[in-house]
Amino acid sequence: MKVLVLGAGAVGGYFGGRLAEKGADVTFLVREKRRIQLEERGLRIASVNGDAHLQPKLLTAGEGKEAYDLVMLATKAYHLNAAVETIADYIGTHTMILPMLNGIAHIDSLKQRFGAERVLGGLCFIESTLNSEGDVIQTSKNHNLVYGEWEGGRSERVTVLEELFAGANANFVMSEFIQREMWHKYLFITTLSGMTTLMNAAVGPIRDSAYGKELTRQLAEEVAAIMRAVGAPIADHVVDMQTEVFLNQGYKMKASMLRDMEKGLPVEAEHLQGHLLRLADANGVQVPLLRIVYNNLKVYEIKRAASIEV
Numbered sequence: 001m002k003v004l005v006l007g008a009g010a011v012g013g014y015f016g017g018r019l020a021e022k023g024a025d026v027t028f029l030v031r032e033k034r035r036i037q038l039e040e041r042g043l044r045i046a047s048v049n050g051d052a053h054l055q056p057k058l059l060t061a062g063e064g065k066e067a068y069d070l071v072m073l074a075t076k077a078y079h080l081n082a083a084v085e086t087i088a089d090y091i092g093t094h095t096m097i098l099p100m101l102n103g104i105a106h107i108d109s110l111k112q113r114f115g116a117e118r119v120l121g122g123l124c125f126i127e128s129t130l131n132s133e134g135d136v137i138q139t140s141k142n143h144n145l146v147y148g149e150w151e152g153g154r155s156e157r158v159t160v161l162e163e164l165f166a167g168a169n170a171n172f173v174m175s176e177f178i179q180r181e182m183w184h185k186y187l188f189i190t191t192l193s194g195m196t197t198l199m200n201a202a203v204g205p206i207r208d209s210a211y212g213k214e215l216t217r218q219l220a221e222e223v224a225a226i227m228r229a230v231g232a233p234i235a236d237h238v239v240d241m242q243t244e245v246f247l248n249q250g251y252k253m254k255a256s257m258l259r260d261m262e263k264g265l266p267v268e269a270e271h272l273q274g275h276l277l278r279l280a281d282a283n284g285v286q287v288p289l290l291r292i293v294y295n296n297l298k299v300y301e302i303k304r305a306a307s308i309e310v
């Protein structure tokens, strides 16, 4: 099975690297600067689950055009449009596209561009980042990638994927309810990234502060109310469940969005909080805290743009 991974960043580098490490036929589709880095240094994973050092197969856009069996998409949402055009050269009749982005809005873009039948659901739980040398650094144990047929159930092709993923040093989990899993993760990440960026703190200090737990729950409830208003298949107890998961994170746990802010990088505010706010406005759902969270991110974006211009 031929696998193409677009983006050799924190997520694509990790999961694609784990597949290549087990001997799968994996090629990374990268941009020029990243290619040079990977050619010089190899793909290095430094992880609590075991280190790896590989010389990956690499392509840049437009090179080696042929259909792949599986295209794994691991960009940030603000690079999605360009990435979608880049992978178009590698999509054939039977190609499966497995996106690993946070959020949900990208699923419709992918379906519109490539046809619903090619698009699987996917999400991941991992705390990983690239260091200044481009190595993938993974610091906590979770390394779960969940995937499945968008319409649910089991199919022959996801059984083939299970075989592909078997034995890799990461948990690849097939779900028969991937839409629900994605909406649940979306609620979790919107709350986690919202609270940690708003408070400019990891989970521990938020949890210990006067109103931290209450505000976390309020944000999760606002997000759940939007999801219910649009008919998302979330569980009745999703707020209890995800607030509990949030509050049980390690003291220093931060969303990747806060880590990106600390590095002065762009954030996925429009894709995550912005998309939900637009759904809230369209459906008359009151979300005062989500609006504050979103505005805080927009202020960050304005300050970032100004500092780049200066």
Ligand SMILES: NC(=O)C1=CN([C@@H]2O[C@H](COP(=O)(O)OP(=O)(O)OC[C@H]3O[C@@H](n4cnc5c(N)ncnc54)[C@H](OP(=O)(O)O)[C@@H]3O)[C@@H](O)[C@H]2O)C=CC1
Residues within 6 Å of the ligand: 006, 007, 008, 009, 010, 011, 012, 029, 030, 031, 032, 033, 034, 074, 075, 076, 077, 079, 082, 083, 086, 100, 101, 102, 124, 125, 126, 127, 128, 129, 130, 256, 268
């Ligand atoms: N990091 C984490 O802990 C987690 C992240 N996520 C989600 O996963 C997604 C990916 O995040 P993450 O891996 O952290 O992001 P990174 O920024 O680390 O990686 C994204 C990679 O995509 C590459 N890229 C962007 N556009 C293109 C393109 N047109 N062609 C080729 N490569 C491209 C970038 O390359 P270049 O170097 O050229 O810029 C970069 O290496 C996000 O939606 C994020 O929210 C989900 C769970 C955990």
Ligand SMILES: CC(C)(CO)C(=O)C(=O)O
Residues within 6 Å of the ligand: 102, 124, 125, 126, 127, 128, 189, 192, 254, 255, 256, 257
């Ligand atoms: C919460 C976490 C680490 C889970 O994978 C995540 O998705 C993120 O920070 O972007």
